[in-house]
Amino acid sequence: MSKVPEWFLQELRQKVDIVDVVSDYVQLRRSGRSYSGLCPFHNERTPSFSVSQDRGMYHCFGCGAGGTVINFVMDIEGVSFQEAVIVLAERAGLTVPEGLGAGATQPNTKQQRHREAHDLAAQLYGYILMNMSAGVQALSYLEKRGISRKTIVDFRLGFAPNSQDVLVSALRRRGFQDEELVSCGLAVEMGNRIVDRFRGRIMIPICDKKGEVVAFGGRTMLPDGKPKYLNSPENDVFHKSRLLYNFHAARKFIRQQRTAILLEGYMDVISLAQAGISSGVASLGTSLTEEQAKLLKADADRVVIAYDGDAAGRKAAIRAIDILQGAGIDPVVLSIPDDLDPDEYVRTYGGEAFTRLLGRQTMSVVQFLLDDLRQTANLVSPVGRTDFVRSALQLLAQRATPVEQEYELRNLSQEFNLSVETLKEELRVFTKQNKRHREQSVERTAQSIAAQPLERAVSRASTELLKAVLFDEQAAAYVMEKGLTELAEPLQTALLAQLYAWRLANPTSDPSTFVDELEDEPLVQLASSLFFGDDIPEFSQDLLDDYVRTVERHHLEEDYRVLLRRWIEVEASGDTERAREIKLQVEQLQDQIATLKLPREQNAGGVKEAGM
The missing domain is CATH 3.90.980.10 (DNA primase, catalytic core, N-terminal domain)
Incomplete structure (x- = not known):
């Protein structure tokens, strides 16, 4: 992947603390021997992002992102391998090898x-x-x-x-x-x-x-x-969908406040910055994109949407709300009076007035969406008022917290002369409908997961074999001698082949060097996951034999199922000679499967987890 000398990478890994680096972007808390936090690469509300200080690795068990501290800087900053090395070297006070700086600043x-x-x-x-x-x-x-x-x-x-x-x-x-x-x-x-x-x-x-x-x-x-x-x-x-105007300059201010101001145009950003409001950014002539939201997610927990108040601006704000919430960011919407855009407001009233506006005129998502419903509602006719109330209640059922629901129900009650209890009863109907839809969605997801054919035993065995080859030189030699070339999943098989080649060339190297050499992102993610979980066990030959037998038997059972279906089809067609041949092959596979049965499984009817 790089032309960086291995001796320098080793020194860099020793000098750089991955927890310190990641903490610049993610709020980490100690969790046992590792640290955990909300993943900066995808939307999540429950932490699934782990950092191991001892092993110098990070991995998200939600989206799969993972690797060394170099991988982290590459992903979070969008830079090349060599550029990430230089960033970390400067942080650690190391002088990069001669020629590396020029090569890194000109990767292409x-x-x-x-x-x-x-x-x-x-x-x-x-x-x-x-x-x-x-x-x-x-x-x-x-x-x-x-x-x-x-x-x-x-x-x-x-x-x-x-x-x-x-x-x-x-x-x-x-x-x-x-x-x-x-x-x-x-x-x-x-x-x-x-x-x-x-x-x-x-x-x-x-x-x-x-x-x-x-x-x-x-x-x-x-x-x-x-x-x-x-x-x-x-x-x-x-790539305009991946950049935000002024993000490079606003980033340190956004990180300090954990809040960004999202604006529509260049001049909005420039006017606010001149007035001393330095956390403004803008999308580049397009609606906010998921990639842009991910940029903000690394530094911001909250985004103030300060778009124009016209119909186009409100429509763009609604799209931005969904994208920001999808990225795990809490959006609020700024209401600017007198139909002014941010640039006009700052030029008219000044930066201090705009700052006061940020404190007084921001609306929650629910408040903004209710206000948007009101903009198009026909509140003159009885039918129009009824439609608005029902739409408002449906919105509250979908998106409002209990506190927001209580507050808005009282407002609706006063405005439309309806009892709070009547409104609550109608709200309960919409809430039940939403709950039923969510339950159906969860059930479909559970059925999908349950339908996956991969057995836990062979998945565990494949993972442990990868760990053995990665972390234990003697275990790696033994597994290679057994001639195992295929694991449960294609991605695991591809990683095993890479591990074999790396072990042969680098029999005593640190496992983290293997991760840095991988170029395929899915392989990096899979490899990084091997560093987390239980402590790395001692891989005895008996344990490795169990894992190998479990994997081999898995493949034989897959072949058996395919051949059994073929036998039934041929027998049904009336080709007795061919059916007899296939039956013989089926019986041979049954015998091979029986020889691979683990001793402790003799009294069980199915495959159990090897090594457990």
């Missing part, structure tokens, strides 16, 4: 060229805005909107003039080829030549999590210009 030449081109473009656009006559109108526009020159510099704002090739010409002089400029989205083809993609627009750099410019948002200067905002196209470096 094409991607690095993309970043270099965008950084140079940001410099050029910024210079034009602040120092050239072509940028005077754009600079005046920003200042009229209350954006200070310091903020312009902080956010690296710029201006792309109407000239068709000012950027193309500049980057050609810096050695960039035309095809590079087109592929990274800074230029477009026009007939036989290429021209600047962005022209006559205020340029807003979009940065990745490390703060490097990877794209732009361009705002038109024309009153009727279309589109109002033009974003860079997606490519190898820029």
Whole structure:
């Protein structure tokens, strides 16, 4: 996976405490010999995320994420193996081996060229805005909107003039080829030549999590210009569904407060930051995505949705609520008075007023959804009022806590002159319906799990054999000598093959080095799970023989079932000769299965767990 010397990785593992690293992102509590917390990679309310300080590993028993501290930094920060090594080395005060730094900052030449081109473009656009006559109108526009020159510099704002090739010409002089400029989205083809993609627009750099410019948002200067905002196209470096505008700068403030402010537009973020509210981020011209919610989940427990109050903004807020709750984040919705957007409100009343607004005008999800129902309800007619009350009660049954239900029922009672008891009775009907739907869903899930053919015994035996090969050099040699090549599941079999190759090449290496060498994410997850659970036992030959017999018998029984069905089909067809041949094979398999029966199973009718 990497060109990092093994001696350096060993030193890094000794110097870096995985609990300290993970604690920067996850609130951990000691649980026995390990630490546990809510997984930062998926939505959960009950902790299933474990970190072993002794073994230097993490694993989530909910989503399967796991690996070493290097894997954790790769996953949580979205960086390469070498970049994660450098981050951890800097944290530990270690000097990286010569040549590693350059290799890590340029893991992909094409991607690095993309970043270099965008950084140079940001410099050029910024210079034009602040120092050239072509940028005077754009600079005046920003200042009229209350954006200070310091903020312009902080956010690296710029201006792309109407000239068709000012950027193309500049980057050609810096050695960039035309095809590079087109592929990274800074230029477009026009007939036989290429021209600047962005022209006559205020340029807003979009940065990745490390703060490097990877794209732009361009705002038109024309009153009727279309589109109002033009974003860079997606490519190898820029995926708008995976980034949030200003996340790199806002992250430390979000982490301090465990709260983020989710805004609709670039100018909302910039205005709030200038007013001293630094935890604002925005999605990039699209609705909030699951990937963006996962970014926030690592640092925030709560997100204030501060979208525009129009119909489109309310619709986007509802979508964001579902996505944030799906990621395990508690959303609230800010109600901004006078139909103003956040940028307009801050420019009109100031940052302190907006901060007070955050404390006074936030609504819970239930309050916001009830308010949204009210926006479209026909409260003039009796039928419309009845429909609204029923919809409100259904909403309370689905999403409200008992305290919220009590509070809102009293409000509904006063508004519509209905008794609280009548409303509660109707609410109970909806609650029962919801409970029945949930129970049916749970039952279907349970039936699905029960229908899985894999037996506990062979699953346990396969897992223990993987542990034996991973943690015990002598046990690994014995299992390889037995010639076992297939376990219960394809993924386990694939990991076993990788373990064999690793053991032969590294007979005395630390098991964590094996995990760092894996490139396939499902294999990393499976391998990391082996480090957790019960203490690693001593693998005697008798115990290993039990496990091997259990696995071999499992495969023979699968073959037996297939052959038995085939025998029945052939006999039914009237082919007595072929049926006799298959019957003989069935009997041979029965004999083989009987020879593999464990001594302690002689008085049992089924397969029991080996080694238990």
